[in-house]
Amino acid sequence: MSAYGTVRGAVFEPGDEGYDAARTGFQTAGPHRPAVIVVAEDAEDVRAAVERAAAQGMPVAVQNTGHGLPLPADGGLLIVTRKMTGVEIDSEARTARIGAGVRWAQVVAEAAPHGLAPLSGSSPGVGAVSYTLGGGIGLMSRRYGFAADHVRSVDAVTADARLRHVTPESDPDLFWALLGGRANFGVVTSLEIGLLPVARLYGGGLYFDADLIPAVMDVWRRWTETVPDEMTSSVALMPVPDVPAFPEPLRGRHVAHVRIAFTGDAVEGERLIAPLRAIGPRLVDTAGEMPYTDSGLIHNEPPVPMAYRATNVAVGALDGDLAGDLLALAGPGAPDRAIVEVRHLGGAMAKPPAVPNAVGNRDAGYLVGLLSKLGPDDTGVAALHDRFGGLLAACARGQVLNFLFGPNATPDQVRAAYEPETYRRLAELKAQYDPSNLFRLNHNIAPAK
Structure with missing residues (x-):
């Protein structure tokens, strides 16, 4: 372990005990090999680390949980925020101030x-700050919009090593760019976010066996065209x-897992999902009323770190032919094992937020994703x-940053996450706030030149 200026947190270089643990996140493919790791204790540690890196011309990356590793921080400075776990709830204002190392479970x-x-x-288990900076498609987003739409203020260290408190009033351009621009405009040390008056959901999962997958895809596709904005699935x-x-x-089956999150009452939730249950018998059916604290059980995603490759395409509509093509690509009997996920978008996500931000592709109706777990033989x-x-090129509207799980997200993929005018404005603001592209080990x- 070596000294690094005024930083109070742990500092690691290659060969130090603790270096590997500090650099490793949830995504284990293409791990970081930074020249220096700073495990920040607070915002001043982040500021001091950025100042030192800028003086040395060393690019900067930031990581909390490491779910969405886009580029390995090879040769650069990796700022690890996982110790910055403060959460302050203001119940009267319905807000939370969350540190850069906070996971959603804590909030x-x-x-x-x-x-x-x-x-x-x-x-x-996903980091709340990075998720929000990338837009944030949540369990209630058809009802309430993107997570970025609910941010009140941002504390961030910019490339000039200044710790700034950014609001729509203090710096509307930087506020706009941070929300949707992810890690391109600074290292965010905390966010103030709005909270929702939600204590419970009607939600859960319906699991169907392989022989019913074609029917599930067809019925679910048509069903999404009828449901209210309170239903996200x-x-x-x-x-x-x-x-085990x-x-x-x-176990050992190829299944269709329909995920339900409805913010209305349980009686209406039961009525709304009746057409899905009518498809046929479920292997498992967990749909019912639940406290929001159990909402992670809806998708029930594995918490164990792994190596994977994932991409996504936002589309306007999901026609029957496309659903059939997806089944042929990665359904039962397909030669390559992978997970295909289709998320229903629209609703509040398609509406402009009260305070503008840079989140792109709001007009998409669905997000289609593909995830492959990597092993010894890829x-x-x-x-x-x-x-x-x-397969999706003809109907593609773009991509979503938070689902571009690396390593090695390409410039074209990043550009496709925004409308052309939004990307042009982001590039111009990048030239203003980070002209040397200090923050480049990211999406x-x-x-702009």
């Missing part, structure tokens, strides 16, 4: 006694390993993802 737990909830995502087609970590009825994974991209937006 959910601390907001719940006040009858409030954040616009959190499907996995409670998705469907995942996935091969379930035959291991999964419920016995699912033969065919790249080709599968290429076929996936080609990078290069400064």
